[in-house]
Amino acid sequence: xxxxxxxxxxxxxxxxxxxxxxxxxxxxxxxxxxxxxxxxxxxxxxxxxxxxxxxxxxxxxxxxxxxxxxxxxxxxxxxxxxxxxxxxxxxxxxxxxxxxxxxxxxxxxxxxxxxxxxxxxxxxxxxxxxxxxxxxxxxxxxxx
Amino acid sequence: xxxxxxxxxxxxxxxxxxxxxxxxxxxxxxxxxxxxxxxxxxxxxxxxxxxxxxxxxxxxxxxxxxxxxxxxxxxxxxxxxxxxx
Numbered sequence: 001x002x003x004x005x006x007x008x009x010x011x012x013x014x015x016x017x018x019x020x021x022x023x024x025x026x027x028x029x030x031x032x033x034x035x036x037x038x039x040x041x042x043x044x045x046x047x048x049x050x051x052x053x054x055x056x057x058x059x060x061x062x063x064x065x066x067x068x069x070x071x072x073x074x075x076x077x078x079x080x081x082x083x084x085x086x087x088x089x090x091x092x093x094x095x096x097x098x099x100x101x102x103x104x105x106x107x108x109x110x111x112x113x114x115x116x117x118x119x120x121x122x123x124x125x126x127x128x129x130x131x132x133x134x135x136x137x138x139x140x141x142x143x144x
Numbered sequence: 145x146x147x148x149x150x151x152x153x154x155x156x157x158x159x160x161x162x163x164x165x166x167x168x169x170x171x172x173x174x175x176x177x178x179x180x181x182x183x184x185x186x187x188x189x190x191x192x193x194x195x196x197x198x199x200x201x202x203x204x205x206x207x208x209x210x211x212x213x214x215x216x217x218x219x220x221x222x223x224x225x226x227x228x229x
Contacts, residue, residue, distance in 0.1 A: 001222060019211065
């Protein structure tokens with residue numbers, strides 16, 4: 001795209017990234033959460049792909065890294081769910097008797113495993129959506 | 145407080161007019177401009193409703209909508225300009 005779009009994207013991509021991270025981190029306090037924040041950060045990735053083109057995206061995008069990070073997000077979700085396995089699956093042991101994340105309800109470091117799960121889902125959604133859209137953009141066989 | 149709801153009604157009437165352009169628009173760029181106008185009006189309506197219901201966290205959704213509608217318009221513009229190159 002043109003110069004104005006590229007310059008605006010340089011300003012807007014960090015803004016979208018920071019706002020999406022805010023949505024993910026405050027998922028247990030305000031509207032939003034893992035999926036919404038992850039989709040917002042993926043919007044920054046799509047803006048990069050649209051504004052700077054596929055050639056620049058090919059240089060910056062690493063398929064193996066994104067694939068590994070998506071798996072890591074899912075594994076972190078499951079691992080946190082297994083923390084309280086001595087009582088039950090998905091037992092929120094961090095909230096009931098954990099060392100961290102058991103502050104007063106309404107503060108950032110509260111709600112047990114929910115912030116960790118939001119971070120895991122946000123990472124998974126961001127890497128998954130960016131990988132899917134880059135793969136679609138790389139598909140170049142519309143001429144038969 | 146009730147003034148905010150009247151303002152929302154005014155913004156809604158403006159949105160209906162831009163939906164009319166969306167339906168009638170003879171060419172595709174007309175419809176794109178209609179969608180862009182409607183996005184901005186929806187952001188204004190969201191902020192006014194957040195003030196009317198006295199909830200500050202509704203403003204967050206308006207910010208996200210403003211950022212993502214910009215990307216949506218950009219994607220359509222890039223498609224009309226000649227595709228992803």
